[in-house]
Amino acid sequence: MTESPFAPRGTAAEIEEGRALAPKFDKDGLITAVVTDAASGDLLMLAHMNAQALQLTIETAQAHFYSRSRNKLWKKGEESGHVLDVTELRVDCDQDAVQIKVRQSGPGVCHTGRHSCFYRAVPLGGDKGKGVTLEFVDAERVFDPAKVYEKK
């Protein structure tokens, strides 16, 4: 890792109440990014950013992530064309997570072809563990991933 381009971590008070962006990257150099829809507020996806992805997202106002499976920087939409324009970026109290509110240029963010990655619900209060049966909700496909993504 090169040196962080951001402010150094300070005291808890500085991190929580200060105006310096001092993100806490984990031992793999990543921070969690929560992606929500700027219009509806819906939770769309969760991804990770390294320092470079966060910097590029701030600079360009387009979502950049770091792919843990492919071990590389990843501009959302570079393959699908479904770029995410960031309307607001927020950081949480202890600066170990960010939220980006986005306007989608495509119909959905999920690689399975759905609007959101959170398309299954876990029934509450009843059976648990191995007995759980997921329910599909808001799970209709809004694009065909086989057409949008190259074969991996």
Next chain:
Amino acid sequence: MTESPFAPRGTAAEIEEGRALAPKFDKDGLITAVVTDAASGDLLMLAHMNAQALQLTIETAQAHFYSRSRNKLWKKGEESGHVLDVTELRVDCDQDAVQIKVRQSGPGVCHTGRHSCFYRAVPLGGDKGKGVTLEFVDAERVFDPAKVYEKK
């Protein structure tokens, strides 16, 4: 770690399109939980669950997490009284994150006394890195943490 009480991880198709809850816990035994407000849709906080916390959340429909700093299971509100009633629990495509939609019994979820942990915005498109100055947004205190939490 004891054996996971959930279904074993299967093929990508089983994980993404199946009805079995087969969460992927990371090497520390944790899964990320995104907490959103059931009424407004606002992103409130990010936390982590181990298998037991996820099981208890499913069983009781009240949010349970695992505190990485205190290394213990943690029922949200056990100290503050600000319990979170879960109205819906969702899992994402690759089942390495969950979303809980909650009704708050208290005024806010953030230990700093705010409605949400995401109370500062990062200006976009301009200076970056060390030059970033955070803006406080929706940052008013809705409770006094000194009164609600015991001194740590």
